[in-house]
Amino acid sequence: MSMVGGVGTERVAPLRRNRAFQVLWLGQCVSQFGNVTAVLAYPLLVLTLHGSAAWAGVLGSIAYAVGLAARLPAGAICDRADRRRIMIVSEVGRAAAMVVLTAAVIAGVVPIWLIIVVAAVDGVALEFFRFAGRSALRHVVHPSQVPVALAANEARSQSAALAGPAAGGWLFAVGTWLPFGVNALAHALTAAMVATLRRPLQKRPQRHADRRRPFHTEVREGFAWLRRAPEVRVLLISAIGPNLVFGGATLVIVAAAHDQGSGGAVIGTALSAASLGGVAGALAAPTLMRALTPTALLFSASWLLPAVLFGLAAAPGVGAMALLLGVAVFTVPLLNTLLSTYQVRFTPDGLQGRVFSVSSFITGAAQPFGPLLGGVVYETSGGTAAFLTLAAVLALSASVVTALPSARRLRPIAWAAPDAPPASPEETAPGGSHGEPEHGSARG
Template identity: 30%
Template structure:
């Protein structure tokens, strides 16, 4: 049976379009929030602290987000997450108009990160419910390409808007973009999640109900509550166990834990370096980040072809080699043009590696486990990221950007060398993937 082209898939096309608009709004906040903190405090460490708080919220949500994505209506979770972020980000310009307070940003970012993580986990599972398995890499490439286009236009426009009307105006645009996403998600349909019979029976037992002729009979409220909490905990454990039993996914998780520790604060450092280290304007900050988005866009458009030609291992290893060299260039240059080039190369490398990694997980993970596996993967590899973001920005604020960035570049290149001796180097790990033995909690 022939696979229909993505352009004829109505639901994917709508999803693709509204997420591109939503990412455009996110790109506005990517610039506006650090600038708001920088205007108020002049501190790189405060910028890093804001990023770290958001990272902590994401990690905590990862403990249960995958279970939600696998057990409940994925479209409704996406809509709820966008609606919550609409309200949260909308409070910033309102509060700032009354009386600027930095603590408002920390509260909003902490809460918004919960819904951001919940949305992100569910977003990954939704792709597999919108397209056929053979189209996952292509679909991810298209989504990432348009997202990257948003990150080309977004930072440049955000810098312009922030310069003319203030950073809160850019945040207002971000809030509105979540409203557009809610409207688009309301008119699409996702395929039902594929669940083996054993998983359905286990889900009913964990929820405190009988599955069978007497379905609908409830157990005691207290028992159901305890089982509900146990379900959330066991969901994360199930996802983590699946990762651990797969050599390539296990290795990816370990190495990405280190890279995310180093990379989470990089956007803050780029903004600080261009704004303070090179003495450039807010508009120039937006242009530099737009070039990072251009690199992401080009990589996204090329990922499917590159992976077919080079294979998974070569793409992943080349990506992080490029990232390490880009960070080294940013550390050593005093020229804004070369700083922009480093942002472009960094965006290209991160995008290529990220799409390859995500597509591999989607291809080898059973659909009924995909939310829990994705959530466990992101939670584990992000576990040290808030600390890393805070330490990196604190070091940059105290000693300048050059030394800390050289350290990041060296570690990234050493990780590439280590990965050469792991299953990551395989050309097509999905073909030789042996499905881990079923877990009774699955």
């Protein structure tokens, strides 16, 4: 008899036969496709209607900032409330916001404040949706399948990033309202798909007394867990610089291509081509994580990124910029899978949402400044100066990570054979040289 999760000696059902995982995976894929389709359309809409890269940067920074502010309460709520219901409500809210913006664009009345409000609502709902989905993962897959499932999630994200910008650019070229209309439809479909899930997505409802605890108390528990998890902590530090830079670099590429006369279709196609690097990284992640030590993987990716950004400063056109961006994007699923595997395998279930939200808050703290930095430097000093500035930030980030002793002492991740039964599900302390994963150490 096949099984997913739990303790026993039965064979583990492969992910392709796991209906709950497939529904969750496909629903998130549709949602991400809609989201990425609109992400390119936001700056194109601002550039087309208001003609300012700085305003486009302000829009991106505000959207990041409100999402960042929502992360800590979102994580706490995902640990205390029904995760399935959170995902459905979040997607319905995002669909409604996109319907409003679509109607405004069709009517020809699109003030900048409306674009900012819709982007803010979209960003807040996104945080609730993704934390609920991430926290639910361990309840739909066997512990031995967590790294492979996370790599599949990265492949999903990168595939959406591959198709989304091209679709958004071409849709924008056909009609400025179309990317936002498609986004609304995607979120509505995702809500309907998640509604079909019947498997519990958390261990048990939180006790009534616990539900009345202040949010700051629950959030503090997430920070406290990370203080005892040096391996997760160093991976979070390594993500701060790239999270800041990628938003700014993408905006600079879009603005430079727009100023060179490229239309939305060309820009979207170029960004989609760059996303091929992310798809390749997601497909390579399981193999590279087996072949390389976590430290080697971390250091290689950290130093590759500033080298690519320095290259972007000398890139002659949008095609060359897309090619170099693709090399940088190759590292994203590798680092994301590495960090997520440590988090899912080591974090107790009752802290999943809070640890994910605190982690995301830490790594994203500088993210709102990326588009603002890129947009302002581009508008005042040009594309070369903007790329050099962003490359310097990444070089500083890589230097800090390399100097941290805990980065050189990352434990290898235990990879279980697909049919191996899980060990005892005792929750143990994170980090440290003697700690074990929450479900026991699996042998590859």
